[in-house]
Amino acid sequence: MKKTDPYYRKENTGHIIRDSLGGWVLLLLAFITVAGGCGNSSDPSGDSGTGVTTLTYWSAPNPQEYAMAQDLVAEWNRDNPRIQVKLQALPAGQSSEEVLLSAMVAGTTPDICSNIWPGVTNDFIRAKGLYALDRFDDFEEVMAARVPGDIIESVRSADGHIYQIPWKTNPIMVQYNVAMFEDAGIDEFPRTYSEFLEAAAKITKDRSGDGRYDQWMGFRDIRPIWWQRYYDYYTSYITASGGKTFFDKGELAIDRKASDQVFGFYQSLYNNGYFPRSSLQGNAFLYGIIATEFTGPWNIAYLENNAPASLRYDFAPVPVPDDYVGDTYSYGDHKNIVIFSTTRHPEASWEFVKFLTTKEADYRLLSFARQIPVRKNLLTDPEFEEFFRENPMLARFAEQAAYTRGVDSIRDLKEILDAVARYYEKSAVYGAIPPEQATRDMIEAIRVIREWNK
Amino acid sequence: MARFTKKINPGVILGLPYLAHLLLFFVYPVVFSFILVFHRWDIVTPMEFVGMRNIGRIFADEVFLQSIINTGVFLVLHIPLQIIVALFFAVLLNEEIRARGFFRTLYFLPVVVSGVVVTILFQQLFSYDNGLLNQFLATLGLPYVPWLVSSKWAMPSIALMATWKNVGLYIILFMAGLQSIPSQLYEAARLDGTSTWQRFYHITLPMLNPTMVTVVVLSVIGGFSLFIEPYVMTGGGPMNSTLSAVLYIYNQAFNFGHMGYAATLGLFFAAIIFTVVIIQRRFVESELYQ
Numbered sequence: 177m178k179k180t181d182p183y184y185r186k187e188n189t190g191h192i193i194r195d196s197l198g199g200w201v202l203l204l205l206a207f208i209t210v211a212g213g214c215g216n217s218s219d220p221s222g223d224s225g226t227g228v229t230t231l232t233y234w235s236a237p238n239p240q241e242y243a244m245a246q247d248l249v250a251e252w253n254r255d256n257p258r259i260q261v262k263l264q265a266l267p268a269g270q271s272s273e274e275v276l277l278s279a280m281v282a283g284t285t286p287d288i289c290s291n292i293w294p295g296v297t298n299d300f301i302r303a304k305g306l307y308a309l310d311r312f313d314d315f316e317e318v319m320a321a322r323v324p325g326d327i328i329e330s331v332r333s334a335d336g337h338i339y340q341i342p343w344k345t346n347p348i349m350v351q352y353n354v355a356m357f358e359d360a361g362i363d364e365f366p367r368t369y370s371e372f373l374e375a376a377a378k379i380t381k382d383r384s385g386d387g388r389y390d391q392w393m394g395f396r397d398i399r400p401i402w403w404q405r406y407y408d409y410y411t412s413y414i415t416a417s418g419g420k421t422f423f424d425k426g427e428l429a430i431d432r433k434a435s436d437q438v439f440g441f442y443q444s445l446y447n448n449g450y451f452p453r454s455s456l457q458g459n460a461f462l463y464g465i466i467a468t469e470f471t472g473p474w475n476i477a478y479l480e481n482n483a484p485a486s487l488r489y490d491f492a493p494v495p496v497p498d499d500y501v502g503d504t505y506s507y508g509d510h511k512n513i514v515i516f517s518t519t520r521h522p523e524a525s526w527e528f529v530k531f532l533t534t535k536e537a538d539y540r541l542l543s544f545a546r547q548i549p550v551r552k553n554l555l556t557d558p559e560f561e562e563f564f565r566e567n568p569m570l571a572r573f574a575e576q577a578a579y580t581r582g583v584d585s586i587r588d589l590k591e592i593l594d595a596v597a598r599y600y601e602k603s604a605v606y607g608a609i610p611p612e613q614a615t616r617d618m619i620e621a622i623r624v625i626r627e628w629n630k
Numbered sequence: 631m632a633r634f635t636k637k638i639n640p641g642v643i644l645g646l647p648y649l650a651h652l653l654l655f656f657v658y659p660v661v662f663s664f665i666l667v668f669h670r671w672d673i674v675t676p677m678e679f680v681g682m683r684n685i686g687r688i689f690a691d692e693v694f695l696q697s698i699i700n701t702g703v704f705l706v707l708h709i710p711l712q713i714i715v716a717l718f719f720a721v722l723l724n725e726e727i728r729a730r731g732f733f734r735t736l737y738f739l740p741v742v743v744s745g746v747v748v749t750i751l752f753q754q755l756f757s758y759d760n761g762l763l764n765q766f767l768a769t770l771g772l773p774y775v776p777w778l779v780s781s782k783w784a785m786p787s788i789a790l791m792a793t794w795k796n797v798g799l800y801i802i803l804f805m806a807g808l809q810s811i812p813s814q815l816y817e818a819a820r821l822d823g824t825s826t827w828q829r830f831y832h833i834t835l836p837m838l839n840p841t842m843v844t845v846v847v848l849s850v851i852g853g854f855s856l857f858i859e860p861y862v863m864t865g866g867g868p869m870n871s872t873l874s875a876v877l878y879i880y881n882q883a884f885n886f887g888h889m890g891y892a893a894t895l896g897l898f899f900a901a902i903i904f905t906v907v908i909i910q911r912r913f914v915e916s917e918l919y920q
Contacts, residue, residue, distance in 0.1 A: 277673065277674065280674060281673055281674065299672065299674050299675075299887075300674070302674065302675050303674035303675050305674070386768065388759065388768075388774075389759065390759070390760070398779075398867070399864060399865030399866075399867055400865050400866060400867045401865045402885070452758070452759045453758055453759075453776075453779045454757045454758045454759040454760060454761070454779070455753050455754065455757045456757070456760065457754055457757075457760070588886070590885050590886055591885075591886040594881070594885065594886070598869075598870070601867050601868065601869060602869055605868075606868060606869060608869065628687070
């Protein structure tokens with residue numbers, strides 16, 4: 177048959193198609209193999225016939241914490257040849273919760289993760305994604321030795337089980353520029369709202385002489401983004417209410433008076449121009465453009481590395497309402513340790529989790545990663561005493577850690593905080609409604625959200 | 631295998647990759663969206679059948695209504711502004727001016743820059759107390775404009791930014807349209823003693839109608855999908871004034887985990903866009919081509 181023959185061409189086409197079809201089949205097989213491989217990427221938990229158990233551990237991706245995790249894992253692997261741990265930084269994503277959710281849906285969760293925000297554990301528990309830690313015989317003993325009793329109870333799930341170990345907490349405090357306060361004639365950081373506003377009136381000023389403020393008491397992101405409210409409204413609400421959260425035994429129990437006071441306080445700050453309704457370029461605190469910032473201990477390491485030598489800074493508790501009496505509570509951004517239910521080696525995982533929560537590991541968490549472990553008597557423990565003497569700023573956070581509250585372990589938390597963000601914006605930032613109405617409307621909005629999502 | 635493939639028309643086999651793509655990325659998501667309308671699903675836990683609940687909720691959802699109105703406001707501001715600016719520059723760049731190639735490239739540059747980058751830049755420019763725009767106004771002795779911190783100004787500011795970002799593309803489209811207008815028409819009009827404005831109004835504009843339709847349709851589609859600008863710049867504020875429909879749907883789906891309700895909102899919104907497109911086709915196209 178000649179190549180010019182039309183039938184030949186048809187036959188030839190068929191051949192090409194057969195070839196290309198074969199190619200497609202191969203490609204599909206390759207894809208399935210790769211996809212399958214990806215799906216099992218968390219499964220090195222297998223014994224691989226050598227008698228060695230391999231666990232996968234995800235730590236937070238920030239450099240200090242990851243470096244600390246590398247140290248701990250290297251030590252563990254050296255001492256435990258039969259249980260080897262493979263460390264991975266939590267894969268990049270918009271947020272840790274998003275990454276973990278994707279992993280859970282795909283069934284690719286690791287054995288252990290130490291960067292779990294309690295607000296999301298309820299969803300994970302409902303999805304049967306977590307291993308109940310109280311199934312281990314020595315769980316209570318291990319927890320009782322490390323974690324204060326009330327905190328243990330705060331992480332107990334509605335089904336009575338405990339799925340997470342409170343590992344570290346980052347209490348929110350006020351970071352302030354000491355020189356700016358001294359220049360304004362203020363020697364002691366204000367404790368009450370009135371004192372704070374009085375100081376703000378002295379510090380907020382027009383340095384350039386163009387008739388507009390260019391130095392402010394503080395700054396907060398005013399966009400109605402739910403998680404931004406942790407650092408203003410929610411922290412101040414916990415302070416003003418004496419350590420209450422939004423819910424009590426699953427029922428909405430917002431302290432109206434405290435909420436009114438908080439809305440009113442921020443409204444005064446914005447109405448008087450003490451906080452700008454702007455987005456400030458760069459780090460305004462480092463440049464001396466703002467005098468205070470609501471932040472956590474993670475900022476100490478940042479300031480140590482980036483602040484000019486002339487910048488004097490310190491940390492103080494969040495201001496309280498004028499009539500407030502009692503301890504100063506704050507919001508504490510807890511991060512907990514969990515074992516995922518996809519693990520094939522719960523006992524080995526538990527052994528590693530116990531290693532992560534020993535006193536020695538906690539000391540490294542404090543000294544290396546500059547984060548506060550959730551540990552009883554942290555300040556009075558002789559093994560930590562010297563460290564706190566040498567690091568007085570971290571000592572302030574450790575003192576505050578005993579008086580922190582986290583978020584309620586309930587569904588719809590983000591949606592509820594979104595409602596808070598909307599009323600905060602409306603009342604505190606723009607002053608469109610009085611504080612009392614903001615609290616009333618916010619509670620109603622939360623009630624509707626809860627009703628709808630039942 | 632050989633016998634099997636011989637019987638099949640090669641065209642069918644060659645079309646299979648496309649068919650697979652269509653089924654996987656279009657048919658499946660659309661069918662799944664319809665299923666989601668009647669369910670509650672947060673991705674993690676199993677779906678729960680809720681009947682008509684999601685549909686009923688739309689009509690009581692004031693925030694969604696507000697987001698649709700906001701999107702409408704954006705369209706009303708953005709489309710005329712975009713057409714006027716694009717047409718102005720297209721006519722200008724179509725003339726024999728110096729460094730024409732340079733200016734054509736310059737106006738097109740924002741189109742190829744990432745939307746997020748442009749939005750972050752404008753967030754700084756629009757900043758109330760220390761943004762460059764307000765500082766410039768102050769040097770002219772003018773008062774500060776609350777670009778992003780007033781519910782009256784925020785959406786117009788976003789429309790202004792979106793125009794700056796997209797106008798280059800429409801300039802190109804208009805220039806292509808302008809270059810297809812026969813020069814004899816202008817020559818004849820000149821001989822008749824017409825003014826520049828008369829030539830623009832009676833020749834350029836009517837002859838640009840097909841391009842105008844393309845520009846309007848593309849702008850409407852782009853306008854309905856307003857998302858990046860409010861997501862990055864304002865988060866939907868101040869007081870929901872820049873909360874676009876797509877941003878609201880996104881929040882419902884990926885922030886609050888209401889996949890079923892988000893799918894319902896998405897389909898409802900798609901129905902609105904579909905209606906607008908039908909109206910557009912009926913009125914704009916028939917008017918232009920008759």
